[in-house]
């Protein structure tokens with residue numbers, strides 16, 4: 661079976677010449693179905709750019725990006741947005757909630773795009789908002805009336821509502837206190853285990869980075885280290901146990 665994500669020597673440069681920045685530099689990466697990969701590194705190392713490249717929101721300067729076996733550069737705009745809708749969920753670092761839609765509408769609108777409407781959409785929206793711990797008292801409010809943490813949870817609910825095969829999560833705990841952050845991470849892990857949803861999660865939080873099967877470290881856009889479960893720090897012991905493929 662082809663990997664869910666395959667990056668082949670992908671480079672992304674912004675601008676050119678002396679003012680140019682190489683946000684992602686010659687990255688090759690393969691994510692298997694059902695795999696949970698954490699991408700770590702300091703601010704500015706290229707994590708968000710990497711996720712945007714996988715989602716087809718950015719076009720590589722060189723190299724190829726394949727998602728579910730499809731070379732993104734060969735898809736029309738329509739085919740690319742269909743693929744995004746059918747297979748991908750994206751929790752954006754800055755949420756990207758639609759400001760003129762209520763919390764509930766932000767989620768149900770995306771369901772409408774995949775043909776789920778009416779009662780089934782309302783039920784699914786309520787279920788996913790509840791699962792994400794978004795209080796019902798906020799469902800009729802607009803994103804600007806919510807705290808950062810609430811917006812982050814709504815963004816996650818919207819991304820997960822369509823039951824994506826691949827979730828791209830950009831700093832999904834960035835606006836949450838540590839208890840809610842942990843709840844979010846546990847939820848992502850359980851969806852990964854129960855539904856075999858593949859996850860690529862960008863984070864600069866070392867605790868969040870212990871979730872997942874594999875951690876990739878970026879520095880100045882390059883992969884500097886890849887750690888599998890056997891190489892994890894002792895601090896991560898116990899947190900990753902249910903996840904380990906023992907004997908490897």
Ligand SMILES: Nc1ncnc2c1ncn2[C@@H]1O[C@H](COP(=O)(O)OP(=O)(O)O)[C@@H](O)[C@H]1O
Nearest residue numbers: 674681682683702703704705706707708709710
């Ligand atoms: N749209 C853009 N235009 C120009 N430079 C960008 C743009 N997006 C990101 N960069 C630059 O690319 C580098 C990586 O950024 P980013 O992917 O956001 O890193 P991270 O998510 O790890 O903080 C940074 O130097 C950033 O300034």
Ligand SMILES: [Mg+2]
Nearest residue numbers: 707708709753
């Ligand atoms: Mg970022």
